[in-house]
Every structure is written in structure tokens, then in C-alpha cells.
Amino acid sequence: MFRIDFNKLRFLCCDDNAHMRRILRTLLHSFGAREVYEAEEGATALEMYNHYAPDIIITDWAMPIFDGIELAQMIRQPDAYGNPYVPIIMLTGHSEKRRVTMARDAGVTEFLAKPISANGLYQRLLNVVLNPRPFIKTKTYFGPDRRRNTGGSYIGPERRNGGAAEVVPQPSLLDKARAPG
């Protein structure tokens, strides 16, 4: 059995709502985290990401001016100054399938729909620490492998040329978002 020493991890939380930041901070500290940095919008979060080099980023989606999707896109630049592989957990009130797809295509690692639960957050954190996925770079995408299935059940067109990449079997982001916290 494995456990995570949260006190060895540095978190950056971005949410424009002070109450939600307080909830998030409380949960992370309860898990054992000590280093939790907070930003109330995406531009500040980007600065803090460059300055503090967090191990995990948890961000809201809907924020004024610079939202969570834009933040993810800015971080997922392969030649960026910071660590473009940092796990990004999107914690959001958006709860529609197309939003999950948009987040996935922006390079988000995990999707957690509000209302937040201690267990839902813990499971996402466990997954990004224990089961990191390879990154895929194409002309239009840089981020965690969006294929989570190795089974032969996929019947759509093959969009990758030059051989299929080895993928790590995991539930799809949508399936996980639908699963009870």
C-alpha cells in the first residue's frame, strides 16, 4: 500500500472565489500539505507558477480576464521557462461533457466537478502522483496522453500516424468526472 507525503509537495491553487480557496486550503492542509500558494486569477497564478515551481496546480475554470483554460494553455508550452509537465487539476463548477473535452484538449491532467469533496480531491491527487501519464506532442497539442485505454474497444479513425503510442490504461477523464467523489 502506498501513501502520499503531502508535506513534500508544493501546491498552487487558483480560484477567484475566496471561500472556495479557503475550502481548498483546508482540505490540502488536512491531507498534510504545508506549502499551499494561492492566486485569485490566472495571470497571478502564472507568475506564481514561474516563481514557486509548484508540484501540482489546482485551478478553477471561470475567472475574470485570464481563466483556468488559458492558464493551462500557457503552462503547456513545451519550451516554456517553467515545468510544462506539471499536473493540472481543473476544479470547476462546469459540469458538461463538452467542458471536460475542452479541458482535456487544453492539457488538463484531471477534472474535478464541484461540489468539491475530500475524497474526490484526494483521488485526483493520488492519481497524478502515482500514475503520471506520458506526454504527447503534436502540431496542435502538448499535454498528457489523452488516450487512457489500451483495450481494443476504440472503433474511431486512427488519428496518429507512425505507430500507436503505448498508453497507460486509465478511465477516461469524462468517466472519472462522472464517478462519485
Added chain:
Amino acid sequence: MAPRKTDKKNDIEIARFADHIVIRQPNRLRRAIRRVPEDHIDDAVARAEAALASLAGEFRSWMQVECERLAAAHAAIERNGFSREAVDELFRAAHDIKGGAATFGYPVAADTATSLCRIIEHAPDLTKVPGGLIGHHVDAIVAFVRENAAVRKPGMAEELSVQLRMLADDYLTRANHDRPEHLEAVLAPSIVPE
């Protein structure tokens, strides 16, 4: 087909294919993983839930703040019309209640805020949303919190919330009959578990 080239540099494995690259790097977070005996007892989730419960005394005042923000955003629209900035603020206020109210113990307010967000997001023209539907949503959310409708149970608050959602969905379905993307989103089930 095998990859055209495989590089190894700085511990990062790079496998190059015709139109994509697969990058594997060592788990940078491995330092935080510790193996413990199967009988190890440290329920981090229970600890976090207890910490969350300890905040419960503040939830009512938090919800009042959220409601004041929502009411102010709606009042601004009533005064000055549906400007882009005013609609954005109304949406964000409703969206924050949608995401937070259930955590704060007001699930019925969260349901109604969800319905309000759907109207703002999917109505083709907010000025044509019928008779006070937006205002009724705002008023209901504020009333649910004021009357402390904190627990989901059959009653007037839940019935009102359901009726508002039905009215909103009925309007959105009719208004989006020729906008398939919106119609699909309106009719799609939520991914949030019950």
C-alpha cells in the same frame, strides 16, 4: 510500426513518430510516495472531512455574501441592461453559487444557480428570456439562503427549484431548436453524480 527514432536525454525518453512525439519522464513526484503496511491507519480523507465540517459555522455567512453579489449583479442588469460585463458578472456570481452552495449545505440553491447558469449560457438573446425568469431564479436563490433551506428535503424550496428548472429547460429547448450545439448541451445529462 516502430517509432522512427528514440532519444534519451536528461532522463526523458522521447519516442518520435511520424506526426507525434511521446515523451516519458521520470516521476518527479516520486519523492512524496511512501510504501506503508497494509494495516497502516491514517485516513486523510476522514481528517479532511472533519476539517471541512469545522468550517460549517461560517458557511451561512459565506452564502449570504455570495447572494449579495448575485443580487447586486442582477440589479445592475435591471438598471443598465445586458452589457457584456454585467452578464459576465451575473454568470460568475451564479456559477460560484452553483459550485459552492452544495458544499456549504445549500443544495437547493446550487440547483437553482445551475439552472440560472444554463439560461445565461444558452439563451440566444437574454433580452428575450420570458417574463422575469432570470429575476425569479435570483430571488429564489436569495430566499433559499435567507430562509436557511440548508437541507435537501421535499418541501416548498425544492418544489420551487424544480419548477424553475422545468421552465428554464422548456424555454431553452424551444429557443435553441435551430442551434444544435446549444440544444445538445441543454439536453445532455450533467456529469455531476447525484
